[in-house]
Amino acid sequence: MLRPKKNSLDGRSVLRPGHSTLCPYSSKLFQLYLKESINVDENLTEEQQIELIKKIWKEYGFSAIAGIAIALTVGFGWRFYQNYVTSRAERASIIYERVLSDLVTNQIQDASTQSHLLIQNYSATPYAKLAAFLLAKQSVLENKLDDAVTQLQWVVKHGSSDTFLQIARLRLARVYLAQKKPDEALDILKKVNSNAYLGLISEVRGDAYLQLKKVDQARDAYQTALKQLPDTAINRSLLQMKLDDLPTS
Numbered sequence: 001m002l003r004p005k006k007n008s009l010d011g012r013s014v015l016r017p018g019h020s021t022l023c024p025y026s027s028k029l030f031q032l033y034l035k036e037s038i039n040v041d042e043n044l045t046e047e048q049q050i051e052l053i054k055k056i057w058k059e060y061g062f063s064a065i066a067g068i069a070i071a072l073t074v075g076f077g078w079r080f081y082q083n084y085v086t087s088r089a090e091r092a093s094i095i096y097e098r099v100l101s102d103l104v105t106n107q108i109q110d111a112s113t114q115s116h117l118l119i120q121n122y123s124a125t126p127y128a129k130l131a132a133f134l135l136a137k138q139s140v141l142e143n144k145l146d147d148a149v150t151q152l153q154w155v156v157k158h159g160s161s162d163t164f165l166q167i168a169r170l171r172l173a174r175v176y177l178a179q180k181k182p183d184e185a186l187d188i189l190k191k192v193n194s195n196a197y198l199g200l201i202s203e204v205r206g207d208a209y210l211q212l213k214k215v216d217q218a219r220d221a222y223q224t225a226l227k228q229l230p231d232t233a234i235n236r237s238l239l240q241m242k243l244d245d246l247p248t249s
Contacts, residue, residue: 092122129155129164148175166193173204182211199229203239219246
């Protein structure tokens, strides 16, 4: 029986079993291992060839098969997951289109039912967050502020987009102000998810300070908001009016 020598190229063993995660059969290093570690010429007898195959199978066969099996499993699993995510997103999109259609035709109850369906069954999709925003808006219109708080808190808790998170925080702060809860409004705005909304955040903070009768802090917040908002912002005029109407100390 042929016994491989422990030859090496640079002082290290060449492709010793268990030391490589690559399949050895296509490796140039493996071919070098065969030529260097087995001290026979290339014209092996049939028995020697069989013995060599047995040796290769014994040392590398299971690892090679296991590697192939793992690669196939991972590849199939990833494709299955991608298809699953895409399919669910498409179904959620269809439901959300129904919600918008129901709102256009003033079928509020149907829109609400479909929105709740999105939140319950498709919570990982962005359409569920959009549905929660619509429910919150409708709740505010119906003066159901507690329901609006619930929907916006859900977005804050489950949202993954910085934009969605910041919009939810801003709207939640405004609902808190409508409930005369300025401290809660300031608290929800402590965390900033997107710098693109800094001007609006500062404005709402000013509104909260004004409710708390902290006029100087409200003035500072409004002035900061004017600096942060672009010149083309549609709320600049209203913000300037808020600042001008503040009582002088």
